Amino acid sequence: xAARPRTLTGVAGVSALLAAVALAACASRGPxxxxxPGEVAVPGSEAGGSPSxxxxxxxxxxxxxxxxxxxxxxxxxxxxxxxxxxGEYAAAGATLERALRIEPDNPLLWxxxxxxxxxxxxxxxxxxxxRKALALATGDPTAQASAWRLIADSLHARGRTxxxxxxxxxxxxxxxx
Amino acid sequence: xxxxAGAAYVLYLDLLVIHQFEGRRWTLPAQVFAAPLELxxxxxxxxxxxxxELERLHYRKVAQLDRPGTYRVNGARIDVxxxxxxxxxxxxDAQLLSISxxxxxxxxxxxxAGHEVPVIRLEPLLIGSxxxxxxxxxxxxxxxxxxxxxxxxxxxxxxxxxxxHRGVDPQAILRALWVDARARQIEQGGSTxxxxxxxxxxxxxxxxxxxxxxEAIMAIALDARFTKDDLMNAYINEIFLGxxxxxxxxxxGLASQFYFGKPLSELDxxxxxxxxxxxxxxxxxxxxxxxxxxxxxxxxxxxxxxDQHVVGAPEAAAAAxxxxxxxxxxxxxxxxxxxxxxxxxxxxxxxxxxLTEAGLSIYTSLDPRAQDAAERxxxxxxxxxxxxxxxxxxxxxxxxxxVVTAPQSGDVIAIVGGRDVxxxxxxxxxxxxxxxxxxVKPFVYLAALESGRYSAATIVQDEPVDLKxxxxxxxxxxxxAHDTNGPVxxxxxxxxxxxxxxxxxxxxxxxPKVAETLQRFGLDRTPQQVPAMLLGAVDVTPLEAAQLYxxxxxxxxxxxxxxxxxxxxxxxxxxxxxxxxxxxxATPEAVYQLDRLLTLVMNRGTGxxxxxxxxxxxxxxxxxxxxxDFRDSWFAGFSGSNLTxxxxxxxxxxxxxxxGSAGALPVWARIMASLGGSSWNAPMPDGLVEMEIEYTxxxxxxxxxxxxxxxxxxxxxxxxxxxxxxxxxDSGNPVTTFIDRTQRWLHALVH
Numbered sequence: 001x002a003a004r005p006r007t008l009t010g011v012a013g014v015s016a017l018l019a020a021v022a023l024a025a026c027a028s029r030g031p032x033x034x035x036x037p038g039e040v041a042v043p044g045s046e047a048g049g050s051p052s053x054x055x056x057x058x059x060x061x062x063x064x065x066x067x068x069x070x071x072x073x074x075x076x077x078x079x080x081x082x083x084x085x086x087g088e089y090a091a092a093g094a095t096l097e098r099a100l101r102i103e104p105d106n107p108l109l110w111x112x113x114x115x116x117x118x119x120x121x122x123x124x125x126x127x128x129x130x131r132k133a134l135a136l137a138t139g140d141p142t143a144q145a146s147a148w149r150l151i152a153d154s155l156h157a158r159g160r161t162x163x164x165x166x167x168x169x170x171x172x173x174x175x176x177x
Numbered sequence: 178x179x180x181x182a183g184a185a186y187v188l189y190l191d192l193l194v195i196h197q198f199e200g201r202r203w204t205l206p207a208q209v210f211a212a213p214l215e216l217x218x219x220x221x222x223x224x225x226x227x228x229x230e231l232e233r234l235h236y237r238k239v240a241q242l243d244r245p246g247t248y249r250v251n252g253a254r255i256d257v258x259x260x261x262x263x264x265x266x267x268x269x270d271a272q273l274l275s276i277s278x279x280x281x282x283x284x285x286x287x288x289x290a291g292h293e294v295p296v297i298r299l300e301p302l303l304i305g306s307x308x309x310x311x312x313x314x315x316x317x318x319x320x321x322x323x324x325x326x327x328x329x330x331x332x333x334x335x336x337x338x339x340x341x342h343r344g345v346d347p348q349a350i351l352r353a354l355w356v357d358a359r360a361r362q363i364e365q366g367g368s369t370x371x372x373x374x375x376x377x378x379x380x381x382x383x384x385x386x387x388x389x390x391x392e393a394i395m396a397i398a399l400d401a402r403f404t405k406d407d408l409m410n411a412y413i414n415e416i417f418l419g420x421x422x423x424x425x426x427x428x429x430g431l432a433s434q435f436y437f438g439k440p441l442s443e444l445d446x447x448x449x450x451x452x453x454x455x456x457x458x459x460x461x462x463x464x465x466x467x468x469x470x471x472x473x474x475x476x477x478x479x480x481x482x483x484d485q486h487v488v489g490a491p492e493a494a495a496a497a498x499x500x501x502x503x504x505x506x507x508x509x510x511x512x513x514x515x516x517x518x519x520x521x522x523x524x525x526x527x528x529x530x531x532l533t534e535a536g537l538s539i540y541t542s543l544d545p546r547a548q549d550a551a552e553r554x555x556x557x558x559x560x561x562x563x564x565x566x567x568x569x570x571x572x573x574x575x576x577x578x579x580v581v582t583a584p585q586s587g588d589v590i591a592i593v594g595g596r597d598v599x600x601x602x603x604x605x606x607x608x609x610x611x612x613x614x615x616x617v618k619p620f621v622y623l624a625a626l627e628s629g630r631y632s633a634a635t636i637v638q639d640e641p642v643d644l645k646x647x648x649x650x651x652x653x654x655x656x657x658a659h660d661t662n663g664p665v666x667x668x669x670x671x672x673x674x675x676x677x678x679x680x681x682x683x684x685x686x687x688x689p690k691v692a693e694t695l696q697r698f699g700l701d702r703t704p705q706q707v708p709a710m711l712l713g714a715v716d717v718t719p720l721e722a723a724q725l726y727x728x729x730x731x732x733x734x735x736x737x738x739x740x741x742x743x744x745x746x747x748x749x750x751x752x753x754x755x756x757x758x759x760x761x762x763a764t765p766e767a768v769y770q771l772d773r774l775l776t777l778v779m780n781r782g783t784g785x786x787x788x789x790x791x792x793x794x795x796x797x798x799x800x801x802x803x804x805x806d807f808r809d810s811w812f813a814g815f816s817g818s819n820l821t822x823x824x825x826x827x828x829x830x831x832x833x834x835x836x837g838s839a840g841a842l843p844v845w846a847r848i849m850a851s852l853g854g855s856s857w858n859a860p861m862p863d864g865l866v867e868m869e870i871e872y873t874x875x876x877x878x879x880x881x882x883x884x885x886x887x888x889x890x891x892x893x894x895x896x897x898x899x900x901x902x903x904x905x906x907d908s909g910n911p912v913t914t915f916i917d918r919t920q921r922w923l924h925a926l927v928h
Contacts, residue, residue, distance in 0.1 A: 072217035075295035093756050094266040094743070097586065100757070102215060102296070104585035105817070105858075113757070128734070128759045135732050135765040138860035 064139040067108050073099040077112055089120040107133035107143045114150045118157065127154040145175035187394055194395040195402060197378045198411060205317055205536035205747070206308040209519055210301035211543040212590070212742075213264060216274075217296040221282035221853065227255055233545060234302060235439040245271040246443070253278055262300030265540035265743035265751070269298075302545055303434075305516050307523075309533040312423045316430035317414050320406060324442055326487075327429060328409050330453045333485045334478055336370045339409075344371045344400030345393045371396040374412045418452065419459045422602075426459075436464060438504045446488060447496035450478040451503070464503045472501060514578075514594025515543050517604045518720070518740045526753060527744075536747035541740050542588035544581075547819070550851035551579040551591045558844040559596055559825065562835065575833065577825040577844065578605035580723040581852070584820045586757050587727060587736030592720070603828070606719045611809040611826060614713035614837065615674045615783075616722060616802030617695070619729060619771055621683045621711055622671050624694045627767045628686055633668045633774055633889035634870045634877070634897045639678035644708055652708055654680055657803075657836075666875025668889050671774050672782030674801060676712055683711035697762040699724040699735055713802060722813055723822040729772060730798075730815035732859055733763035765862045766892070772798050772859060773890045775814070781872060781887060783838050784814065790846035796856035797849060801837030808832055810840030818854030821845050865890045868897060876900035 069077060076099040084092035096113045103109060114129030130151035137143035148171035155164035214230055216222075222230070228238070231248050236257065239247045245260040255276045262269045273289040274297060286294040308314035332339045338346050350367040368376070375395045399408060419426035419435055426435045432452055433441040444452075454474040455462050464471045476497040483493035519541055523532060531537065559575045574596065581591040594604035603609075625631035639662040644652040656662075656676050662669075670678035683691055688706040695704060695715065704715045717725070720738070728735045736759050744753040775798035778784040783801040791797065799814020810825040810833060825840035826833055833840060861867070871878050872885045875897070880886070882903040891897070899905040 070217075070219060072215070072219070072296035090751070090754055090756070091266055094754070097742075097757050098215060098296075100586060101583065101588075102217060104583065125758060128761055131761050132732070132734050132759050135734075135862065136860065138862055 067106055067137065067140050067143045069099075069106065069108055070103060073103045073106065073109060076102075077109070080112065080116065084116050084119055089116050092116045093120075105136055107137035107140070107147060110136065111143070111146045111150050114154070118150070118153055123154040123157040126157075127151055130154060141174040145171040148174065187398075190391060190394050191398040194375060194378065194398055198399060198403070205534065206306040206314055207532045207535070207537040207539050208303055208316070209305050209307065209516060209539045209541060211304045211541060211545050212588070213262075213298040213301040215296060215298050216276065216283060216286060218283055218285055222278065223280070223282065224250070224253055224255060224276075224278040227276055227278055227283070230299065230546075231255075231257060234299060235443055237443060242273070259297075260300055262298070263538070263745075263749070264298060264301065265745060265754075268749070301540065304512055304541070304543060304545070307516070307520055307532040307539075308424065309529070312425045313427050314424050314431060315414060315427040316434065317428065318410075318430040318441060320410050322440075322442055323410070323413055323429070324444065324449070326446065326449050327413065327441070327453075329487045330449055330478070330482055331370060331409075331412070331456070333487050334453050334481050335373070335456065336368075337485075339370055340405055342369060342400075344396035344398070345369055368392075369396060370412050371400055371408055374408065374415055375399065377415050377417060416456060417459055418455055419463070436503045445496070445499075446482075446492060447475070447479070447499040448502055450482065450496060451475045451501060454478045464501050465505075468501055475501070512543065512548055512592070513602075514592040514604045514606050515541070515548065515589075515740065517594065518589065518592055518607060521607070522739070522741045522755075523744070537752070538745040539741060540743045540745070542583075542586075542590055542742060543740070544590035547581050547848075547852055548591040548593075551581055551593045551821075551848050554844050554847035554851065555579055555593050555823075556596060558847060561843075562825070562840060573827055573829070573831070575825055575840075576605060576828050577823065577841075578609060578719045579824075579844070579848065580606050580719045580822045581848065582723055582727055582730075582738060582820045583818065584727050584730035584815060585736075587731075587738050587759075588742075589720075589723070589738050589740045590819070592740075605824065605828075608718060609824065609826075609828075610716045610718050610721075611811075611824060611830075612713055612804035613715050613717055613722065614802035614804040614809060614811055615676075616800050616811045616813055616837070617711070617713040617715055618671060618674060618679050619775060619800050620694045620698065620725070621679055621686070621691050622667060622774065623729075623763065623767060623771045624686045624690045625667070625682050626770050627694075627763065628690075629892075630685075631667060631682065632891040632895045632897075633666065633770060634868065634875050634891055634895065635667050636664045636875050637667055637670055637678045637682055639663060639665050639670060639675045640681075642677050642680050644684075646707075654709075654712055664875075665873070666870060668774055668777055668870065668875070668887060669781075669872055671800075672777045674778075674783050680708060680711050684708065694763075695725065697735070698728040699737075713804060719822050719824045722811070722824075723820060726813040726815065726822060727820055728762055729768060729775070730820040730857075731759075732765050732772075733761060733768035734759045735762045736760075765859075766865055769859055769862055769865060770890050770892075772857065773888075775799055776857065777887055777889070779814070783836075784812075784842065786838050787814075787842050787846035787849075790843065791850050794856070795849070795854075796858065798857050799845070801842060803836045803838075806832045807834050807836065810835040811837050812841035812845040814845060814849070815857060816849060816852075816854045817857045817859075819849065819852050821848050821852075823848070861890055864893055866893045866895075868895070870897060871900055874900070877903070877905070879903045879905065 076095050080092040080095040083095060093113065093116050096109060096116060100109050100113065110129045110133035114126040114133065117126040117129060130147045133147035134144060137147055148167050152164045152167035152171065155167060228250065236246055236248045239249055242249055242256055242258045245258045248255055248257040255278065257274045257276065259272050259274055261271045274294065275287040276283060277285040286297060288294050306314050336346065338348065346369050372392050375392050414428040414430065417425060417427055418432035421435065426432050429452055430441050433439065433444055437444060437448055451464060451471065454471060455464065462471050462474055479493040479497045482488045483490040519539060555577045559577055562575055576595055578595065579591065579593040580589065582589050592606045594606045641661060642654055646652050654676050657674065661677060662675060665675065665678055688710060691711065692704050692706050700721065704710055707714065724738050727738060736757065739755050741755050743751060746752050776796060778800055779787060779797050784799050795816060797814055797816050799812060802811030808826055808830055813822045823841040823845045825835060825844065867888050868891050869878050869886045869888050870876060871883045872887045877897040877899040878886055882900060
């Protein structure tokens with residue numbers, strides 16, 4: 001997975017594309033409509049494809065929005081990653097649940113919680129959380145791709161290779177790496 | 178020989194009382210905590226609401242922050258000296274926090290050094306404890322948590338020579354006899370605090386001479402073994418100070434919460450004097466029942482304190498002028514129905530003894546703000562409905578129950594088990610199992626949408642149904658208005674809760690499929706598969722209804738509804754967690770189509786009476802339920818933030834004369850309005866499109882060609898006949914028209 005260079009400041013151990021999206025969006029936070037703390041409308045295709053992205057977004061999949069994390073959820077995600085990095089998956093899960101109570105509709109948090117489930121060896125829950133994220137991520141190809149990658153990993157972990165490959169292809173089709 | 182027997186008896190009593198003392202010191206009912214309030218920039222909480230939340234946690238408003246548990250308001254900024262706090266996942270030290278609040282809510286949080294704090298929790302509110310079946314509840318305090326005035330006052334009033342006597346006080350006994358004879362001053366029991374403690378341990382009120390002897394020997398034994406400080410602390414935590422149903426209030430820590438709703442450390446002189454007054458007879462001196470009597474005794478206590486120079490005379494006189502200050506009912510932070518759910522959740526994993534003695538801390542999802550809103554709405558609306566009393570039974574008061582969840586996490590954030598919320602009795606939210614009525618219909622239509630043969634615009638037949646049942650009887654259900662409407666679109670059939678149309682759809686889909694849909698969403702038994710099931714002959718509790726609807730509110734994902742998040746041992750170690758779990762039980766596409774239909778219920782159908790009670794721009798979705806003969810009035814519905822289920826009815830199942838719209842709906846609307854929260858705004862899944870149809874006919878329309886348009890979501894390939902004259906580019910397309918006609922004809926044939 002490639003992280004976009006502008007996003008790496010300040011967070012240790014970031015490797016997921018997700019973090020890149022989250023922090024990048026935070027750095028350039030636009031006006032937030034009431035009731036949608038984690039959702040910012042992105043005009044046209046300007047912000048959809050990364051400037052460094054080798055290929056343009058597929059036609060017909062122009063992003064209508066892009067999720068990011070609000071500052072509170074972002075701080076909790078950072079804390080959860082530290083906890084998960086130290087093998088404290090239960091604590092990381094509890095921290096992410098705090099974030100989800102603040103932004104329950106943010107697919108990035110569901111992917112994050114699914115990653116913790118994977119770390120705990122709970123591939124079934126990871127899959128369900130990936131699908132929950134997917135349902136929320138409509139219109140945001142980057143978030144959809146993160147969700148499909150989580151689902152792919154959970155399918156791999158359960159030996160369902162064919163389905164996993166299909167999920168990976170979906171992810172690649174949405175947001176090429 | 179007699180001396181040996183006597184010595185053995187004394188030794189026996191000694192062992193008994195020491196054992197009791199040591200045992201009692203460490204026997205702690207589990208304490209149950211509400212969800213902590215998360216503060217962060219953007220939280221829509223005004224400055225006064227922040228203040229209210231701090232007051233709920235008994236923070237004191239001061240001019241200068243002096244110690245943890247205080248706050249000061251400085252314009253739009255609130256400075257708080259946060260107390261140290263323990264949460265399910267971590268502990269936090271006391272710290273300073275500055276909260277800047279504006280009209281939109283919290284704008285910024287800063288720590289003592291002026292650094293931005295992205296997110297921080299207030300400590301969780303203690304909402305109760307799980308006490309043993311003999312009913313003793315207590316909050317145990319360490320000596321440090323006890324204001325010095327209390328032991329001083331207890332000594333002055335109950336046992337003046339406590340510091341010097343050896344467990345019994347012969348002088349006091351004589352004095353008591355003398356004072357009783359003159360009967361002029363405060364009555365003196367003559368028992369030392371130590372003797373009272375012994376009496377409390379052995380729950381004996383019979384005052385025979387033998388018992389008095391036994392009690393005296395034990396008191397001497399205790400006094401010989403333990404320091405005066407230990408004994409005083411045991412007394413303060415042990416003594417009986419009130420009764421609340423089957424719950425016995427023991428110790429000053431709990432009594433302070435019980436009578437004043439705040440911690441002992443924050444009581445003033447008059448309040449401490451009141452508790453000391455109650456010691457002598459919590460029933461005779463019940464401040465909620467015998468205010469005058471208690472006031473007189475409290476003032477006697479104050480006079481005694483002044484006479485003995487425990488406090489100054491002017492201070493005592495000022496305190497004597499204060500009202501009793503007792504909360505009208507046992508402190509608000511007492512939620513029996515919620516605790517009932519917590520107890521049942523834990524009973525699967527813990528023995529009763531673990532819960533009542535092991536000093537566990539139980540962290541729950543209860544949101545005190547939501548709980549208060551639910552209690553208030555149910556109380557006021559049921560009182561209003563009772564006053565109307567035009568219909569139904571005159572003799573009894575209406576009852577009700579409420580369950581509120583946060584659908585995405587499955588957190589149960591409020592439960593009301595009945596009108597008299599302080600009463601620890603029949604918990605209707607968990608135990609009243611009643612017919613769902615029309616509240617079942619969304620699951621009939623969900624099964625229909627899932628089949629792929631139905632969409633919001635599909636025309637169904639609302640026409641008489643006559644079914645011959647297995648027993649040879651006929652089943653002839655009717656619409657609420659005893660009418661028939663002929664061909665109607667699904668959207669209208671659900672919005673107006675048309676029985677006949679729904680029966681047609683349900684029979685087409687099949688009873689087993691509808692039953693299976695209910696079970697997928699969390700019904701834990703197989704409903705009896707009779708046609709009446711389609712109209713709600715399925716009995717559920719309000720909590721079970723909330724479980725079913727939670728999946729609709731959560732986009733087709735089921736989470737087990739949970740009250741308990743974590744259980745922490747007395748040593749601070751996590752014992753058990755109940756992490757968030759989701760299971761996909763329906764496609765997002767099917768659930769989205771259904772949820773859009775449920776928003777139409779609110780705008781066009783049986784939910785419409787709620788609209789004036791709700792913020793105009795709040796998008797909500799829901800469904801009424803009315804069981805046969807108006808026995809049960811239900812409403813279940815959700816915004817983007819909360820799902821609320823309300824049941825209203827009589828305990829004896831008598832008809833109420835209320836539909837779901839008339840009974841449960843206004844309660845629901847008031848709760849949803851108080852909760853605020855965001856609109857239902859699930860994203861429309863790819864593959865669905867929005868379409869405007871005519872509400873009455875189901876024909877596809879454009880703006881301007883019908884006054885009666887509604888927007889529905891349908892699968893992109895759905896063919897819907899356009900209304901003539903609407904000028905659709907494809908309106909003359911013979912293929913579309915042909916397919917649509919054929920579909921309609923086939924459907925008409927099926928029904």
